Amino acid sequence: xxxxxxxxxxxxxxxxxxxxxxxxxxxxxxxxxxxxxxxxxxxxxxxxxxxxxxxxxxxxxxxxxxxxxxxxxxxxxxxxxxxxxxxxxxxxxxxxxxxxxxxxxxxxxxxxxxxxxxxxxxxxxxxxxxxxxxxxxxxxxxxxxxxxxxxxxxxxxxxxxxxxxxxxxxxxxxxxxxxxxxxxxxxxxxxxxxxxxxxxxxxxxxxxxxxxxxxxxxxxxxxxxxxxxxxxxxxxxxxxxxxxxxxxxxxxxxxxxxxxxxxxxxxxxxxxxxxxxxxxxxxxxxxxxxxxxxxxxxxxxxxxxxxxxxxxxxxxxxxxxxxxxxxxxxxxxxxxxxxxxxxxxxxxxxxxxxxxxxxxxxxxxxxxxxxxxxxxxxx
Amino acid sequence: xxxxxxxxxxxxxxxxxxxxxxxxxxxxxxxxxxxxxxxxxxxxxxxxxxxxxxxxxxxxxxxxxxxxxxxxxxxxxxxxxxxxxxxxxxxxxxxxxxxxxxxxxxxxxxxxxxxxxxxxxxxxxxxxxxxxxxxxxxxxxxxxxxxxxxxxxxxxxxxxxxxxxxxxxxxxxxxxxxxxxxxxxxxxxxxxxxxxxxxxxxxxxxxxxxxxxxxxxxxxxxxxxxxxxxxxxxxxxxxxxxxxxxxxxxxxxxxxxxxxxxxxxxxxxxxxxxxxxxxxxxxxxxxxxxxxxxxxxxxxxxxxxxxxxxxxxxxxxxxxxxxxxxxxxxxxxxxxxxxxxxxxxxxxxxxxxxxxxxxxxxxxxxxxxxxxxxxxxxxxxxxxxxxxxxxxxxxxxxxxxxxxxxxxxxxxxxxxxxxxxxxxxxxxxxxxxxxxxxxxxxxxxxxxxxxxxxxxxxxxxxxxxxxxxxxxxxxxxxxxxxxxxxxxxxxxxxxxxxxxxxxxxxxxxxxxxxxxxxxxxxxxxxxxxxxxxxxxxxxxxxxxxxxxxxxxxxxxxxxxxxxxxxxxxxxxxxxxxxxxxxxxxxxxxxxxxx
Ligand SMILES: Nc1nc2c(ncn2[C@@H]2O[C@H](COP(=O)(O)OP(=O)(O)OP(=O)(O)O)[C@@H](O)[C@H]2O)c(=O)[nH]1
Ligand SMILES: [Mg+2]
Numbered sequence: 021x022x023x024x025x026x027x028x029x030x031x032x033x034x035x036x037x038x039x040x041x042x043x044x045x046x047x048x049x050x051x052x053x054x055x056x057x058x059x060x061x062x063x064x065x066x067x068x069x070x071x072x073x074x075x076x077x078x079x080x081x082x083x084x085x086x087x088x089x090x091x092x093x094x095x096x097x098x099x100x101x102x103x104x105x106x107x108x109x110x111x112x113x114x115x116x117x118x119x120x121x122x123x124x125x126x127x128x129x130x131x132x133x134x135x136x137x138x139x140x141x142x143x144x145x146x147x148x149x150x151x152x153x154x155x156x157x158x159x160x161x162x163x164x165x166x167x168x169x170x171x172x173x174x175x176x177x178x179x180x181x182x183x184x185x186x187x188x189x190x191x192x193x194x195x196x197x198x199x200x201x202x203x204x205x206x207x208x209x210x211x212x213x214x215x216x217x218x219x220x221x222x223x224x225x226x227x228x229x230x231x232x233x234x235x236x237x238x239x240x241x242x243x244x245x246x247x248x249x250x251x252x253x254x255x256x257x258x259x260x261x262x263x264x265x266x267x268x269x270x271x272x273x274x275x276x277x278x279x280x281x282x283x284x285x286x287x288x289x290x291x292x293x294x295x296x297x298x299x300x301x302x303x304x305x306x307x308x309x310x311x312x313x314x315x316x317x318x319x320x321x322x323x324x325x326x327x328x329x330x331x332x333x334x335x336x337x338x339x340x341x342x343x344x345x346x347x348x349x350x351x352x353x354x355x356x357x358x359x360x361x362x363x364x365x366x367x368x369x370x371x372x373x374x375x376x377x378x379x380x381x382x383x384x385x386x387x388x389x390x391x392x393x394x395x396x397x398x399x
Numbered sequence: 400x401x402x403x404x405x406x407x408x409x410x411x412x413x414x415x416x417x418x419x420x421x422x423x424x425x426x427x428x429x430x431x432x433x434x435x436x437x438x439x440x441x442x443x444x445x446x447x448x449x450x451x452x453x454x455x456x457x458x459x460x461x462x463x464x465x466x467x468x469x470x471x472x473x474x475x476x477x478x479x480x481x482x483x484x485x486x487x488x489x490x491x492x493x494x495x496x497x498x499x500x501x502x503x504x505x506x507x508x509x510x511x512x513x514x515x516x517x518x519x520x521x522x523x524x525x526x527x528x529x530x531x532x533x534x535x536x537x538x539x540x541x542x543x544x545x546x547x548x549x550x551x552x553x554x555x556x557x558x559x560x561x562x563x564x565x566x567x568x569x570x571x572x573x574x575x576x577x578x579x580x581x582x583x584x585x586x587x588x589x590x591x592x593x594x595x596x597x598x599x600x601x602x603x604x605x606x607x608x609x610x611x612x613x614x615x616x617x618x619x620x621x622x623x624x625x626x627x628x629x630x631x632x633x634x635x636x637x638x639x640x641x642x643x644x645x646x647x648x649x650x651x652x653x654x655x656x657x658x659x660x661x662x663x664x665x666x667x668x669x670x671x672x673x674x675x676x677x678x679x680x681x682x683x684x685x686x687x688x689x690x691x692x693x694x695x696x697x698x699x700x701x702x703x704x705x706x707x708x709x710x711x712x713x714x715x716x717x718x719x720x721x722x723x724x725x726x727x728x729x730x731x732x733x734x735x736x737x738x739x740x741x742x743x744x745x746x747x748x749x750x751x752x753x754x755x756x757x758x759x760x761x762x763x764x765x766x767x768x769x770x771x772x773x774x775x776x777x778x779x780x781x782x783x784x785x786x787x788x789x790x791x792x793x794x795x796x797x798x799x800x801x802x803x804x805x806x807x808x809x810x811x812x813x814x815x816x817x818x819x820x821x822x823x824x825x826x827x828x829x830x831x832x833x834x835x836x837x838x839x840x841x842x843x844x845x846x847x848x849x850x851x852x853x854x855x856x857x858x859x860x861x862x863x864x865x866x867x868x869x870x871x872x873x874x875x876x877x878x879x880x881x882x883x884x885x886x887x888x889x890x891x892x893x894x895x896x897x898x899x900x901x902x903x904x905x906x907x908x909x910x911x912x913x914x915x916x917x918x919x920x921x922x923x924x925x926x927x928x929x930x931x932x933x934x935x936x937x938x939x940x941x942x943x944x945x946x947x948x949x950x951x952x953x954x955x956x957x958x959x960x961x962x963x964x965x966x967x968x969x970x971x972x973x974x975x976x977x978x979x980x981x982x983x984x985x986x987x988x989x990x991x992x993x
Contacts, residue, residue: 078411079563099620102564103411106529128414129529135522 076151078127251279263352400664409568416484421657424462483637527552602644694736713783717983719758724787780851
C-alpha cells in the first residue's frame, strides 16, 4: 500500500493559503516575448510588484474593468462574463513602468473571514480599488466599502484606497455629480465616525463604455510608480521647450497613461490621444510587417496627425510599449527638427531613469536632469 | 461509509453555499463496535423521542440520538438564501431512508444537522468552489487535512440561459475523516458521481437548448443593454437546481443516489484499526551489517541478472537457499549478502554449516561443497542450491573440475568448525568492503545447480529489487534506503493480508456481510418530511465523523472466497503471483504478532 505521509497534509495545507492564486483566466491577449533590443528594466523584484485589488459587491463590474482595460474586451462582451468564483490574479508587465499584479475578487465572498489568509491577500505594496455600481442602490455597497476599508487598513496601513463610482454611463450629468457628492459625503462621515479620518479615499466616476475607466485606472497606476515626479518633471521640461501644449506618456497595450505634464488633463484630449494610438496600432497591424509581435509597435513607430482645427497630434515610441503622444498647435510644428531633438533628449532622460534605478535607487533625483535645447520664443 | 455527501453551488448572489447533504446515522452500539471503541452506556438512542413529532421519530429510526439545539444551529448557517442556494425551506431533515438490515438511517437535509459538521462542510464548500479550482475545469480533486477532514470534490457546470456566463458552478463533495479510505474509494466514488453529474448536465442542456431555441438570450441581453432606457437585469436571476434540470424530483433522486453511494461505499471498504508487529524490528538495521549489505550489488553483477532473478525469486517466496562452496569465507559472505533482500524476520541464515540443516531452522544455509543435501529435501523442490566453483578449474571439463575441489575441501573440512567460528567473528569485527567482496567472488564461478520449479511469474517485489540493483546511478546508501523502503511497503501489505486472513478464520462469513452485492441493498423509499418548526433540545453527538483514525483499510470480502481474495489482492495492489511471498512473510510474522 502506498504510504501517505504527514507531509502530504502539510503540502495541502500550504496550498490552501496560496490557493486563491493558482491559475487565472486564460489570457486571450498575451503579451509577446521580450524584445531583445528593448531593454525591459524591472523596476520591482517579482515578489515586490505592487498589487491592485479589485473589490466590490457582486456584479459591480470588477471583471469587466479588468477585461476591458487589459484584455481589449469590448464593453458589450462583458455582458456575458461569468460571475467570478475565486480570486483571479494576473501579472501585468507591459512596460518598464507598468508592472503590477491585478487581483479580481469575487464579490460574494468575505475575505476577512479567518479561513482566509488576509495578511497575504492585503499585505504588501498596493492599492485597493473598490467598485460601486452607481446604477444600483448603493447603500449596501457603501456598508461593504466601509468595512473593507477599516479591516484592510488594519491588516496593512500602507494600502491605498480608490473608489470607482462605476457604470455612470446610464446617469445624467447632474445625477453623476450628485451621486459622487452623496457617496463622498457618506463615506467620509462614516470614516470620521469610526475615528479613521486619516484614511484617504479618492473617488472617480467611471464607465467601461467610454474612456473614463482608462483615465481613472491611469491615475491608480500612476500612484504606484515611484518615479512619477521625475517623469512629470521631464515632461514639463520637454513641452515647455518644444512649444507643445499637452503630452502623455502612454502604455500602448492598455492605453493608460503613466505620466503627463502638470497642466490639467481634459477628458477630450486624453480620448483623442487614445484614439490616435488605436489608429497607429491598427494601421501598423494591417500594413506593417508581421514579425510575430503581439502588438505592432517598435522603435520606429511614429505618427503625425493634423486636425482641421490647426492642432497636430504627434506620437513617438519611447521604449518598449511606451509611447509619447503630444498635442500641439500647427504653427509650433514648423520646427519639427527641434521637437525631434528634444524628444531624443527626453528619451535619453527616461533611459537614465531606468539606468539609475538599476544601479541605485537613491541617486534617482540628481542624475535625471537632461539638457534640453531651449526653444526660442515663437512668433 | 462514514462520510457526508453534499452538493455545493456557487450562487451568483451569495457565493459558495452548501445546498444539500446526505449523512448516515447509526445507533450507538453498532457504531462503537465498528471502531472498536468501548461503547459508553447506551443513553438510549430513542432518548430524543417526544410526543410532539411522532411521525418523524417513526421515520427516522436509527442513530437519532443527536440533535442540535436549533437556536445554536441558526448561528452557524447563513440566514440569507435564495432559490439557487436552497434545497429545502428549513434546516431539518428533508428525506430519510432506513436500512433495517444494517440499522442505518440515511438523512438528507440542507445543511449537516450538527453544527460542528456544518462548519467543516461549509469550509470545504468554499475551498471546493472558490479556492481549489482551476478556471473552467470540471472534474474531481482532493484536498483536506486531519483537522478539517478529507474531501473529494467533483466540480461541474450546468448550462443556464439566465446565468451571467451561461453556466453555473456546482460541486459534489464527499467529506471523510479517513484519508486512506477516501483515496482508496476514489475510483468507485468518482465513477458514481460522474454518472449522477452527467445525468444532471444532460437534463440541464436540454432545458438550455429549448430555452435558447425560443429566443437567443445572448442577443436579448445585448438588445436590452443597447436600449438605453432603464436597463434591467436580464441575467443573474437565481434559479434552483430543479428548475435548471427541469425536474421537480431532482432532490429525491439525488438523495437516493447519495444514499446508495454511502451504503455501497461502506460495503466495499471499511475502516478498521490494523495492528501489526512494530515495523522497526522487521528490517535489518544498517549499523549491524552495513558492510555486507552493499555486497548484494556485487553479487548481482557477478551472477548476472538471470541467475539472480531465480535465486531471489526462490528466496522471496520462502524456498531454502543453499550456498555451497569450498571456502567458508566466500560462502558465508554470499549468504550474508542476501540479507538486504528480505525482511529481518524472514532472514534466518547459517553462514557455514558442517551438515545440512532443515528449512524450518534456516532459510539460507551455507554448506561445504562436500556436504550432501538429503535427497528427500531435494525431492520437495523447495530449495535452490547455489554452487560456488573455484575459478582455476572452470576452464576444464566438468568431470575434471571436481578433482581439485575435492582435495581442497578435504583439507578444510577438518577444521570446518574452527573456520566457521573464525569467519563469524571476522564478519562481525571488520566489515567487508565491496572491493574485497568482488575480489573474493572473482575467483569463483557461481551457478545454480539444483532448484525446485518456480511459479510462472515472480512477485512484483523482485522486479523492483532488480531495477534498483541494476540502476548504477544509485549510491550504495541510496540503494539500501530504497531496498528497505520497498520491503516496508510489502511488510505493510503482509500485515493487512494477515489481518484479513485471520478475520476470515474467526468470523463465519454469513455474519460478516449480510448484504453482499449492490443489487441487494435494501432501501426504504425516501419520504419527504414536512416538519413543524418545533424543536426540542436533544443530546448532541456526532457519530458520523467522530470515528477513530484508522491505520489501514480492510477490504470486506464478499460471499465467494475467490472473489474476496481477488478483491483483497487488488486493494493491496498485489497480484496472484505475490501470494507466495505474502504467505511466506506472514507465516514468519507469527512469533512476534497476534
Ligand atoms: N452599463 C454598464 N454596465 C457595466 C459596466 N461595467 C460592467 N458592466 C456590467 O456589469 C455586469 C457585471 O459585470 P462583472 O464585471 O462580471 O461584475 P463583477 O464585479 O466582476 O462581479 P462578480 O464577479 O460577481 O463579483 C456585466 O453585465 C457588465 O456588462 C459599465 O461601466 N456600465
Ligand atoms: Mg467578476
